[in-house]
Each structure stands twice: as structure tokens, then as C-alpha cells.
Amino acid sequence: MKCKRAVILLLLCMLIPMGLAAEGVAEKAPRPLAEIDEDDSCLSCHQAVSPGIVQSWRLSKHAFAGISCAACHTGHTNDPSAGEHFGFNVTSVPSPNYCAQCHAEEVRQNSRSKHAWTAFIGHLKPYYEKARSMGLDPFSQETAKRLDPDQIAKRTVSPLFPDSGVLKMTGLLDRPDYEHNNVNLGCAQCHGTFVVVTEDRTLKGWPNTGIGRVNPDGSLGSCSSCHTRHQFSVEEARKPHTCGQCHLGPDHPQIEIYEESKHGNIYDASGEQWNWDTPAGEWGTDDIDAPTCATCHISGFGGQLETTHDVGERLYWELQPKRSVPQWKNAEEVEDLVLQRVSDQKSAEAGRVKMKTVCLQCHSSSWVEGYFEEFDKVVNDYNLLWDYVDQLLQDAYAKGLASKDNPIDELPEIYHYLIWHHSGRRWRMGAAMMGPDWSHWNGAVDTIMINLGSMQSDLEMREKLQSLESK
Amino acid sequence: MKCKRAVILLLLCMLIPMGLAAEGVAEKAPRPLAEIDEDDSCLSCHQAVSPGIVQSWRLSKHAFAGISCAACHTGHTNDPSAGEHFGFNVTSVPSPNYCAQCHAEEVRQNSRSKHAWTAFIGHLKPYYEKARSMGLDPFSQETAKRLDPDQIAKRTVSPLFPDSGVLKMTGLLDRPDYEHNNVNLGCAQCHGTFVVVTEDRTLKGWPNTGIGRVNPDGSLGSCSSCHTRHQFSVEEARKPHTCGQCHLGPDHPQIEIYEESKHGNIYDASGEQWNWDTPAGEWGTDDIDAPTCATCHISGFGGQLETTHDVGERLYWELQPKRSVPQWKNAEEVEDLVLQRVSDQKSAEAGRVKMKTVCLQCHSSSWVEGYFEEFDKVVNDYNLLWDYVDQLLQDAYAKGLASKDNPIDELPEIYHYLIWHHSGRRWRMGAAMMGPDWSHWNGAVDTIMINLGSMQSDLEMREKLQSLESK
């Protein structure tokens, strides 16, 4: 009897979850939450002041392993951002140097990547070049205070700032009340700001989590770009939309290409059923049905290759420049990744071998070889077309149909830019990652039919007008 | 022995779900479904005739609370859409007046919002102005029958209907067989139709669930725009793609901006694990890891502020007009939201305080203050650029390079429109919601390099031709 009652009780217990869900939504298991040490004064205060970040941390592996606020926020000796905060010495900018206390190898990998250097390769390049030319240390707070990298970026006319040419023409670029602040809320949100600590310890270039952020301690990068504080979840970093925060849009639509691809389609259809938190190095074909960005570019997938945080390591081609070349050497192999772009066939080939190692876990070698062969042809096509386009602009300059002095204000210059920087990348990248509409319609067709077609037509019109005017 | 058997049986029961799933898909718990009262003649008939809506209702809170068809569909006395249906007096257009029977405060909030007024602010504005100028009640069925708002929208030349200028030029706008029906299946699907009940009780402007729908009973809006019938789920209304039904595309890509943002990235990575049906007012940082649209603009998040269905209430800037200004007063504060657009610094500032109250639950005050400061600079930049662009068009009119009589058929007019209505909004909105590519590439760069660059080039060409022709 007693036993029967126990069993009935048990059965009732089993029905509870169903009962709870009585209002139309199937009940979910609550996510495990780490306990809070009430003696931790960071936590007890922030739980009231900013409960979201405490909750986020309580969901993290850090929390379950007893790694709490002070472990990452206690200011380092040489970090100008560190300072007093209610009796503690803290920084609000834990740089990769802080993460390296436990994750040294990951930080080292990232440091040699274009990710870490992307502010200096991007909108902070004019500042970097100027500092170097003056013999100054471009990483130091002193140099930044002296030269003001943000203002250099906002006032320079260059295709690096593609709106600068027309802005110059309108006069706005030189007006002090025009802030040109899309440099900050555009470029720098992904590329990273130079974070400068002012006299009164407020931060310039803040808030920012750009992946190439120049930190007050002189280090490059922001790990929380992809491992969002304060969960720092491997699941998040493995999911495609994390990369899609920056890898999207007219100039490098990797997330859109992925979404179109068969890989992305399978992720959309069944990704929620996959295993996302398998430890690094063990994650493999048993866990997921199709690769995400991280699978191919970062993970030690299937134990067949080493994990890397140097995201260029498995690539053959540089697909972003005006003319594609085999991958540059990484930041550990050159003196300076900004000023020295050394294309290196050998490491490019090694990169492709690594990438194929991932592919081959699901595809036959004839499949893999065949695809890469076709992809290489597309890159070659683009390069040939680019040579034609670039010559067309040089000819236009020579004929006086456009003027070189403002390099990015006349239509032929604008189409020239759109071809290499926008549609020409889509053409190449769509082919790289199996997104046919991106390679064809938004790539080759946009480049050739629309941009080059319009450029040719504009030049013809200019030539006719020139000839009529000289009559 | 018996006990052992019972336990074994129990263990077997526990294995059943796994057994059921033997064909490759992990089994899901079935969603709870309310029972059907077989005496309810609405339900028993519609279960055969349109099973989808009955099933949908059975999943709703309404169903579990015993609120069935008649509660919302029984026609109100003054509602011209009410009428006989198999012996019952019903309407197929339950307006916000019907929802207000139980949800009065939510309907009141919504009524003062731009959402409720968006048909009259949008494509039905010419009708509204005409009715007002004739001293007629623009909300009444009689006025609508007399003036035909749909036909006014389809035949007026105005940048409100940005294809109307070129359509006029082609002659199609005046051809009776050209219906110009993208006004209905385009504009009115989001903004709402004027639903008119004809003599024989059929409905014109139907089907429609536009959020600014003008209902036969004279009320404005359609609650089911966001709380889709017949589940009316708070989960759905809290998810971003519900807002994304209308807030997308070249002119206000809020959903795309959200998807790019860190907020959207976290939603994509872990949203399926969050709590979506926590009661209103209790939803907070314990439930979700990042905000959705509703969190910031509507919810009484974390119990720190009041829930509102006036979606403009927490905003400082109007980002949609040609020139951005602090928020207009809402429909309760002016006589007429269509004809009186009163920018009000005070309530705009109060709105920003509310918004910051949401931000501060996860971010430090220096983070929040810093971001808004940068955002305001972007809006200021846009305004300065706009002044330049608008002057450029006025100068072109003055020089005879374009003609004012058809306001939207010549290229300079078209670029002028694209700048404020499309790319210039992306520039501002991308900055507002942390979508850097939308602020930069699809915003500032599209505005300045592409649209303004093309406009300048077109004007130069026109000027040269004018001068050659006058030789």
C-alpha cells in the first residue's frame, strides 16, 4: 500500500511540469544559476545597481568555477585605466592581458591575427602611419594624447573614409560643428577605438568592444566582442550571428552568405538540437550537423586540427584588397602588420590544407578539391576584371575626365571604389562560402553590369561633354 | 515484488518519450491545449470550417480563462460592421474598443501613440487634410464614403507616394485601369486601411491588420498587428520579428539593425532558453540575457518603469522627418496629431530618462551616458548634411536645372528624397540602436558618397548641358 502511494506520488510529481505549463506554453527547464556569495561586495552592490550583469555572470562557467568579479577587474599595475572604485582598485576595461591570466594561448593566437590589428589596419591607419613616421610608439597613451587618432580619422580625406571626399567637397568635413561621428558609431564599433584615459580618469573612445580596440595598457583587441561579458559563453562564440555582428553588409556579407549556404540552411533547420557546449578540442561531427563560422575558422574540429584564434590561419586568399593575393604573413612573422603586408604563398597553402581538413570530415576529397578549384577560378576572374577597372580610372585621369586631387568625390572614383570594396568582395566571398546569389547577383552582376556598366556610361557622357565644350 | 514491478513499470514509462523519438528527432513535450466546450456553436462549426483559428485559440490564455469567441466578436451597438451571422450578432473587425473591454489601459496608451495614427500620418494624410478642410469628421464612415480615402491615396502626386511623380509622367497615374494598388498591398498593410462597410455589409479595405487601421466604429488601430489572433501571445509580442513585420527595409530597418547589434546577437544565440511568458511588470533581467524591441520600448522592465503601449514614449529624437527634432507631443496633448506636430523638448528629455532606466539594468552609467552622447552627435551630423542637401535642390530649382511642378520625377528630386527618407534614416537609426553597418555603410556612406555624390554629379551634368544648349 505504502509503496503504491509512493509510486502514485511520484507519478504526480512527473505530471507537475505539465501542470505548470497550463497557460499555453510548454514549460522549459530553468537554466542552472550559480549561487551568490553574499560576502562578495562587488556582487552584493551590483546585484542592486545593475542586476543584468550579475545574472549574466551567474549563468557563466566562471561563476560555477568560483571566478568572480575581482579576478578579471582588479587593475594591473601598468594599466592607466585602473583606479579606485569604492575602496577597490579596478578597471572597467579588462583587456586581453587580463584574459591571458588564464587563457594565454588563446590570447597569443588572437594577437597575431588581423582581428587584433583591425583598428590600425582600418580607420586608425592614418594615425598609425603618422606616429611611426614621427618615430613615436603608436600603442602608447602619450602618443594618442599628442596626435588624437579619433580626430585624424574624422578629418582625413581618403577612401578609408569613403564619405570623406564628398564631405570635403560640401565643406562639412572642415566645419568643427560637423563631428563626422559615423567614424565612431560606424567604423570603430567593429574595428575598435583607441581608448584614452584622461586626466580625470574618464575614458575617451568609450564605450567600445570593437575587436581591434587599442586598450589603455597598450594591448590590442577585446575578447568580449565574441564572448560577450559576463557569460563568456562558448555556445555564443560558436553560433554564426556572433560573427555576423561585424561580418555583414555591402562590403563583406559573410553572415548573409552563410545564411544562403547549405551549411546555414541546415543550421537554421536543426541547430537548436545540436550540442553547443562540448569542450574545445572535442567538438566534432557527433555534435553538429553542419559547420558554423567557428567550426571552419577557429575550432579544433573533430580533433583533426588545432584550435586557433587567428582567424586568417586557414585561409588561402586575401579577399578584401583591391587585387586578391595569397594570405599575408601574420603579425608574429612581420615587424609591422600595418605597414608590411607580405603575401606568403607558403603559409597560404598551409592554410588551405587546414581548411580542407575540416571539409573532409563530411565531404569526399573529389567534392572538396572540385569546389576549391572552382573558387580559385572566381578569384582569378575578379582580379582580371579589376585590372580593367583600375586602368579605366587611370585613363580617365589621363584624359582629364576626372581629377586626382580629391580621390573619392567623382562618380568614376565612386564606382571604382564600389567595385573593389563592395560588389567585388561579394563576388569573391560568395564563391568562397557557397552563397551563389552573393557571388552572382550581388557580386559579379553588380560589379560588371551595374557598377562597371554605369562607370562606362558616365565616362562616355563625360567624354562627349568634354568634346562638345572644346568645340 | 509488487513494488518492484511498479517501479519497473514506472521506469518503462519514463523511457517512453525516448522510444517515441526513435526516428531521429528528440521528442518535444506537447503544448497544453484548452478543451472545447461542445455546446459552443461558434467553436463547433469553426472547428470544421477553419480549424486553424480554433487550434490557435485553444493555445491562448483566453481559452484557458474561458474567454471564447463571443466575448470579442459580439457586435457593439454603434459598430456598423456588426451584423447577423448564423443567428448571432457578430463583427469580423473587433477593434481596440473591443479589446478595451478588458485591456482598457493598454488601449488608452496605444491610442495616443503614432502607431494608432499611422494611417492618417501616412498614406491617408491627404484624405484627412481634405476632410478637415471641408469641416467633415475624418473618422466617420460617411466622410469616407463621400471622399474615398483609398482613391485619394492612389491618385495624388506627392512624395508621400514616392512612385507617383514618375507614374504621373508616364500617364499611368491617370489611367483608370492602372489601380496603383501597391498603395494598398504596400503602404496600407502596415499603416492600415480605412475599413468601410458598404450597403450590402461587405467590407472595403479588407482584409487588413495594419496598426493604424481606421475601424468602422471610428477607433484607430489593430491590436492583432502584434498580438496575432487568436493566440494573442505575450511571447510573440516580446519577440523582435513581430516588430520586424513593419520595421524593416530601406526606410526604417530597425529589425536589421537589431539583428546586427550585440543585443540581437545574444538573442539569436540563446533566446530560445529565455522566459518569454513572465507576467507584464515582472519581466526582468532574471528572464532574458539581452533586450528585444519590446523590452526597451514597451515593457515595464525589471519593475523599474511603467509598461507603455505608446512606443514613442521613451524616445528623445524623431528620427523619421527630413530634419530630426525632439519628439512631438503625443495625441493626448495636441488637438490633432496629423496637422499639429509639436516638438517638445521636455517630454523628449523625460523619454530619454525612461530609456536610460532600461539600459542601466545591465550597463554602467558611464557606458550609457557615453553612448547617448555619441548618438546625439550623429543626429546633429545628419541635420547639418540635410541642410546642405535641401539647399542644393532649392538652388537647382532656382537655376532651372529641375522643375518644381512635379515634385518627385527628376533625379535631383529623387536623390533628395532617398537621402532623408531612406539612407538618412538608416544613418540615424543605426546609431540609435547599435548597428554600426547600418549607421555607416547603409547610412552615412550611402547618403554622402552614393546619393549626394550622384546628385552632385547629375546637377553638374545638367548645368553643363544647359550651358551648351544656350550657346
Add this chain to the structure above:
Amino acid sequence: MKCKRAVILLLLCMLIPMGLAAEGVAEKAPRPLAEIDEDDSCLSCHQAVSPGIVQSWRLSKHAFAGISCAACHTGHTNDPSAGEHFGFNVTSVPSPNYCAQCHAEEVRQNSRSKHAWTAFIGHLKPYYEKARSMGLDPFSQETAKRLDPDQIAKRTVSPLFPDSGVLKMTGLLDRPDYEHNNVNLGCAQCHGTFVVVTEDRTLKGWPNTGIGRVNPDGSLGSCSSCHTRHQFSVEEARKPHTCGQCHLGPDHPQIEIYEESKHGNIYDASGEQWNWDTPAGEWGTDDIDAPTCATCHISGFGGQLETTHDVGERLYWELQPKRSVPQWKNAEEVEDLVLQRVSDQKSAEAGRVKMKTVCLQCHSSSWVEGYFEEFDKVVNDYNLLWDYVDQLLQDAYAKGLASKDNPIDELPEIYHYLIWHHSGRRWRMGAAMMGPDWSHWNGAVDTIMINLGSMQSDLEMREKLQSLESK
């Protein structure tokens, strides 16, 4: 006592899943995995060589039903792609003929669809026409070897290859080192390649899973386009992003339209809670809250109509051509779907009746009739506009403002193309599938204001220059 202990044990067992999840992620039930027969030499080898495909198969219904590699990969007698592979006779191109061994009716339905014929209707059309004109069998390996369909596609100037006109002008189209390979990694990835088996049994046109692939055995299509090998999951095929692999982008953005629609919004909000693996013919309103692509175009939804793999069967309009007409007869009703496009009012009307049968399971008849009426008006509008645009180009040819010899290299020709092939389809398709921004902004407004507005302006400029030059 024993009993009590057993119950306690059981309770502990029930707690295990919670315990396992201690690191911050709610534990998921593992997906059932079929056992591997260790005597199966395909499996035992491929488990080491390409573990991903074995894992994928182990998740399939095929695996649980004992259908393993040999069942689908054993080469058919008349299949030139079949050959020796470690002692077995296998093909790596299991065509629809292979699938038809078990799924004959589905293959038959697909064979009469535009899906199966889409390579020949698309980029392989010039090859097909040439083969027919020479009296050759366009399906045979011999003809393909003789004529080389891939090279014909890559070297022909035609709006079928919209970049070909400008490429011709640049000289690149005729340069042997210019591969024009976006035809392969663009067009053919969706439309399908002609897979040719060379002398040494390597495959040309490989890898490829385009839905209109011409297989070595002469059959058309690739079932794994939508039912990805090796899971062949009905769940995947029912989810919208599977169709979105090809139905996206500037020329037919069905997935983007779906995402905007109320249907897509509901899918985004609650789709993960729906039943996706209900057997074909039983799937209905009890399983899902809103339709996906498959629901309306393929499924025997709610048991109210027959399942079909002829995706055009339920459509009234052809929305892709320059001028919309009622659906063509399918490939079973004409001698040749490439050369004979017979618009058939009768079967188009039958198609609409079928589509309405789906709609009516969730919508009232006035709702359904009303929507289709509005949609038809939009198609009619587009057709009238198209007549105007086409006449405009013919007039331009007549006046010498553009030249007919290269049909797709001058701006008026390019706008003419963009209008029917890109924006004009978005206009019609957005209306068909309830995506108002696609019908309005990206459709009608892009067509009329931007494309036609620019075309008119360009023609005026050309006319002025012509007149100035002739002075």
C-alpha cells in the same frame, strides 16, 4: 523499506539531467542515433574517413529502417557515373531515378515541375536550343561532350547572363584566361550543372546539388537540394530556409518576403514549438501555427488536398517573366518545357483553387477572396508599367539613343533588365506572399521611382547630347 529505497533511487535518477547541466546550459535530450552494423564495409570505412556523413545518416529515418549506403549508391546499369569503388559498383551521383526506387510518385511530381527543368530553362537554355536545332538529344552525355554546355553558357552574350554584355564590351568575355566562372558558382549552384562523366571517370560539373541538375543517367534534378543528404529530413524540407537557399536575393526574394510576412513572424516567434515530423498527408493545423513555404506549395496540408512536388501546381500567375501570364502547362502536358511555354488559364485557375484550400483552413472566405483580388490588381499594374518600359526601350533604339547589337551593355538596356528581372518581380512577389515592403519599397518604388526614373533621365541626357552633337 526496499520499496522506499527504490523510489528514492528513482527520484535521484530524475534529478540527474539537472545535475549534468551544472555549467549554465539547460540540458537537452540526446537525439536518437541508429546503431551501426559493423559488418557493413561502407559504414565501417566511412566512419573513419568522413564521419560527418555517417553521423548524419544515423540520425535519418533511412538508418532506423535499415536502408543503408548500398541501397542508394549501388550503380544502375545505364548510369555512366557508376563504377568500381573498393570492390563495389557505386555512383556518387544518386539521381532522382535512384530515389524513385522507393519514392516513385514524388519523383514523378517533381519531374514535371519547373524545378526539374530549371537548368535548361535557365543558363543551359542556349545549349538546349542548339542541341535541339541540330537534332541532338540534349539530355545525353554524348551531346554534352560534343557541345560543352558549360562553355556555351560562359561565352554567350545574352540577358540570360546579365553580365555578359558589359563583359563583351571589355573584351574579357573572349579571353580564354577569363573563366566567367560565376556562371558555375552562381547560376549552376541553384539551377544545376550538366554532370558529365569523362573518359577517366572523373566528373565535370561537380560538385553540384542544383535542383535542375542534369544527371549522367539523363534524369533531371537533385532531391538532396531540399532533403539534404544523408538525413533526408522531412523537418528540414518543411522549414523555410531550405527554400531560401535559392529563393532569395534581388531577383526573387521569397525568403525575405516570407520573413516579413505575418506567417514568417509567427514561425520566428514559436516555430521551435511546432511538430515538424508528422507524416506527410497528416500534417495540419494541429501541428503548426502558421504556414511555411512547403505548407502552401507542397504539403497535403490538413488532408484537404494532395501532396505535390510540382511546386507550380498551386499557382495562378507566372511571376518571373517580363510580362506575367497565367501558369504555363507543366512538363507532362507539353512536348518541351524549354521551347514551349504554353500559358494555360484553366490549370492556373485550378491551381488557385488548390492554394485557397490551404488558406481556408485558417482564414475566412471573405479574407481569402479579398486578398487574392488585391494581389491580381498588383500583377495587372505591373504588366501595364512593363508595356510602357518596353516601348521606351524600343523607341530609344528607333531614335538611335541605344544600339541593339549588344543587347545588355547600355544603361537603358540595363534599367530595362532590372525592371522586369529584379524590382518588377519583387513588386509582384511581395504582393503574392504578404510582404508589403517588398511589394512597395523594394518593388514598385524601386521599379518606378528609381529604375524608371533613372532610365528616363538617362534617355533625356542622351537625347540632349545627340541633338547638341548634330548641331
